[in-house]
Amino acid sequence: MDQIKLSAHSLNLYFGEKQILKNINIDFPENQVTSLIGPSGCGKSTLLRCFNRMHDLSSDARIDGAIKLEDLDIYDKKNSVTEIRKRIGMVFQKPNPLPKSIYENMSYALNIHQFPKNEIPKLIESALRESYLWEEVKDELKKPAVKLSGGQQQRLCIARTVVLRPEVILMDEPCSALDPISTRKIEELIISLKKDYTIVIVTHNMQQAQRISDKVAFMYLGELIEFGSCQDVFQNPQNELTKNYVGGHFG
Template identity: 75%
Template sequence: MKESKLSAHDLNMWFGKKQVLKGIDIDFAERQVTSLVGPSGCGKSTLLRAFNRMHDLSSDARVEGTLKLDERDLYDRASSVTETRKRIGMVFQKPNPLPKSIYDNLAYALKLHKFPKEEIPVMIQSALEESFIWDEVKDELDKPAVKLSGGQQQRLCIARTVVLRPEVILMDEPCSALDPISTGKIEELIVKLKENYTIVIVTHNMQQAQRISDKVAFMYLGEVIEYGTTDAIFNNPKNELTQNYISGYFG
């Protein structure tokens, strides 16, 4: 049995007076892919970003409850936000390469975290290989990253995440801006990456959730309504709301 790597217990969150997460209890197993599904505005991305401490940047955000990586409380006063984001990487909906070369997009993070200079080229090649993009860019590493196609940019952003060797990768709709061929490559990559990483992905694509997930959590109005194996959620949901959502008869 795969142990819990990332977890939330009695998680409640507000932006100002509006409560956006309500009593969330969930855990994500090590080296599995979990999809968060549900209608827009139900709290999926908010939950994802809570683990990465992204809400620290919002002055009106308030978090109550416990979020843990292994047994470490991510919101403990002694916890370093920088260290948390190194251990829990984030890939966003829209590819966001830095206005630098392909090489420097990865080197920047490694220099920031003071990795030995002589190790950087090897780490960059390894991350690009692991992200299924090395063969496409190995001869033009000095090319501006923004010149890559959308799908290549997203794989570069995934490489920029894995180059730091995180333990968890959070993905917020990483394929929503991509064409079907690029989406297929990212899905193939996600399935391969779970050999080494715990992955939590927000997706509105039910077919994608079925293809890549070990587990699925259905969220609605800030709550986790149902959480289980992909097969159970799609073929034998226990909650009527879940059934309606995955069947397309929602709202």
């Protein structure tokens, strides 16, 4: 039986009068990779951003229902957004290193969360190793992060997320701006990271979803159409919409 790390219950999201997400119910198993797939505009990234309260930044956003990190209701007003984002980290579509050195990119969040100063170098090395980047940058930690290649920048952004030891990592199309070699490195990294983290990833790449996913959720027009094991969704979909989408006959 899968241990559930993150879940959404009767989740609805509105921007003003327009409903974007419609009655989403989904459980994300611990230490597995779940891919959110579906056509552009179907609500995948919008759902992903609900999980660490990114929509708090939109004044016209309104959410009904519940999202739970184990037993914690993340939209309960008494829960700190900063603490939730420490436990549920996010990696964005385009690498977004800070205009600082590699080391300062890594230490920034640790300083904000007041980690002991003497522990910071060890934590940084550990996260860079975990993100397959240490051997490439260990002698250049003072180098501006923006001087790294695109693939290295994205691995730095992943390292910057894991340095806080979150329980869940959200990834919004993390390979869309990368070449095939960098993409393969990120995919290998994702598979490696799931032993310590629960990962939810948005991807438009069906081959990528098949390579890295344990579970797959297919969305269409703001609804969750089908959710199951990667093999079931791709090899034996139960819904006609899913069948057409994964078969390349959609629309």
